[in-house]
Amino acid sequence: MFRVNEHFLKLSAGYLFPEIARRVALFAAENPSVASRIIRCGIGDVTEPLPSAAADAMRKAIDDLTTRERFRGYPPPSGYDFVRAAVAEGDFRSRGCSVADDEIFLSDGSKPDASAILEILGSGNRIAITDPVYPVYADTNVMAGNSGVALEGGGYEGFTYLACTPANGFSPALPTSPVDVIYLCSPNNPTGAVLDRTALTRWVAYAREHKSVILFDAAYEAFIRDPDLPHSIYEIEGARSCAIEFRSFSKVGGFTGVRCGYTVMPKDLYATTSTGARIGLHALWMRRWATCSNGVSWPVQCATAALYSPAGRAQTRALTDFYLDNAALLADACESMGLTTYGAKNSPYVWMTCPTGLGSWDAFDLLLREAQVVTTPGAGFGRCGEGFIRISAFNSRANVEEVVKRLSVLTARHSSRAS
Numbered sequence: 001m002f003r004v005n006e007h008f009l010k011l012s013a014g015y016l017f018p019e020i021a022r023r024v025a026l027f028a029a030e031n032p033s034v035a036s037r038i039i040r041c042g043i044g045d046v047t048e049p050l051p052s053a054a055a056d057a058m059r060k061a062i063d064d065l066t067t068r069e070r071f072r073g074y075p076p077p078s079g080y081d082f083v084r085a086a087v088a089e090g091d092f093r094s095r096g097c098s099v100a101d102d103e104i105f106l107s108d109g110s111k112p113d114a115s116a117i118l119e120i121l122g123s124g125n126r127i128a129i130t131d132p133v134y135p136v137y138a139d140t141n142v143m144a145g146n147s148g149v150a151l152e153g154g155g156y157e158g159f160t161y162l163a164c165t166p167a168n169g170f171s172p173a174l175p176t177s178p179v180d181v182i183y184l185c186s187p188n189n190p191t192g193a194v195l196d197r198t199a200l201t202r203w204v205a206y207a208r209e210h211k212s213v214i215l216f217d218a219a220y221e222a223f224i225r226d227p228d229l230p231h232s233i234y235e236i237e238g239a240r241s242c243a244i245e246f247r248s249f250s251k252v253g254g255f256t257g258v259r260c261g262y263t264v265m266p267k268d269l270y271a272t273t274s275t276g277a278r279i280g281l282h283a284l285w286m287r288r289w290a291t292c293s294n295g296v297s298w299p300v301q302c303a304t305a306a307l308y309s310p311a312g313r314a315q316t317r318a319l320t321d322f323y324l325d326n327a328a329l330l331a332d333a334c335e336s337m338g339l340t341t342y343g344a345k346n347s348p349y350v351w352m353t354c355p356t357g358l359g360s361w362d363a364f365d366l367l368l369r370e371a372q373v374v375t376t377p378g379a380g381f382g383r384c385g386e387g388f389i390r391i392s393a394f395n396s397r398a399n400v401e402e403v404v405k406r407l408s409v410l411t412a413r414h415s416s417r418a419s
């Protein structure tokens with residue numbers, strides 16, 4: 001008799017995005033006359049085409065595969081040297097962070113990496129996640145058996161939740177009881193907040209003191225424009241001995257469908273065994289890649305390296321600028337409705353307070369019903385997300401302008417009703 005991983009059974013049933021899809025489908029079925037007007041600002045998927053530098057490199061790489069001389073088979077499990085060098089130089093050494101080429105591990109994306117990392121961490125670690133949170137950090141730990149049961153009203157028994165609220169500027173306080181694994185995401189999905197140097201310095205000091213590890217998700221790093229904000233945890237002294245960083249090309253290069261990301265695994269990072277021995281994680285991670293993966297395809301690695309060329313850099317800058325302009329338009333529209341917004345600068349997400357008296361799902365339903373705009377209810381990201389909704393700036397300019405127009409019509413309608 002074979003058994004199932006029963007930790008999966010603890011996952012709370014109502015996952016956010018299926019519930020959004022269900023409500024949108026129901027609305028469309030009941031309101032066929034306006035169904036075609038629906039604009040999706042819910043899921044954080046990109047909309048704009050690939051930078052041409054990446055597309056050209058991919059085409060050329062496919063041609064390589066069609067000739068006997070330039071054909072390539074299995075790639076090295078953690079990436080070709082020239083790609084790892086482009087990444088380490090382009091994202092870290094050029095910013096003054098000491099990261100070696102062989103500390104870069106290329107993968108098919110950050111979501112898989114954030115899940116795979118738990119394979120080399122022990123069981124029974126005490127997990128700290130922010131509230132609200134990118135659901136992947138919580139759910140992968142539930143699946144791995146690091147939590148208790150789902151709690152009524154959201155969250156899981158056994159996790160330490162770090163509240164992110166307007167009162168703390170969405171920069172959480174240190175935990176009051178010790179934790180082993182700390183998930184930080186900056187710029188943040190969903191709040192759009194960016195952790196500053198002071199906050200990251202405090203986290204690094206905490207992790208070093210408690211021998212904990214920080215899992216730092218910088219998937220939205222390319223949206224940072226404020227020159228004072230750190231782009232990488234390794235800009236903080238001492239982070240090499242307590243932090244793993246995840247990066248993704250999904251948002252910066254429009255790679256959500258192409259699939260590429262990477263982990264930075266510093267050689268200074270040691271974990272402790274049950275008998276107190278100190279074990280380097282770099283060797284374990286290398287072993288994990290060699291055993292469980294055959295790496296990233298040649299066309300995708302070539303496309304990735306092309307993002308670091310001068311043309312690639314100019315194009316990714318233009319692409320992220322485009323989404324940031326969308327975010328500013330959306331945030332302005334919400335502010336002129338009299339709502340308070342957060343994020344939107346240095347981030348493609350607008351995190352907005354719901355109109356007074358409305359919960360997240362009420363505000364979601366109202367925007368769907370009256371403006372046919374799909375958002376993401378903050379409550380789906382955790383208890384502290386209640387009272388907020390997230391609006392994604394990943395959309396065409398035409399759609400963003402249409403959303404702005406509809407929000408102003410909605411405001412006018414409500415204020416004329418009120419007077």
Ligand SMILES: *Cc1c(COP(=O)(O)O)cnc(C)c1O
Nearest residue numbers: 109110111134189219248250261
């Ligand atoms: C989009 C996103 C990622 C990227 O995931 P990929 O698997 O690389 O597409 C990672 N972390 C967060 C918080 C995200 O929102």
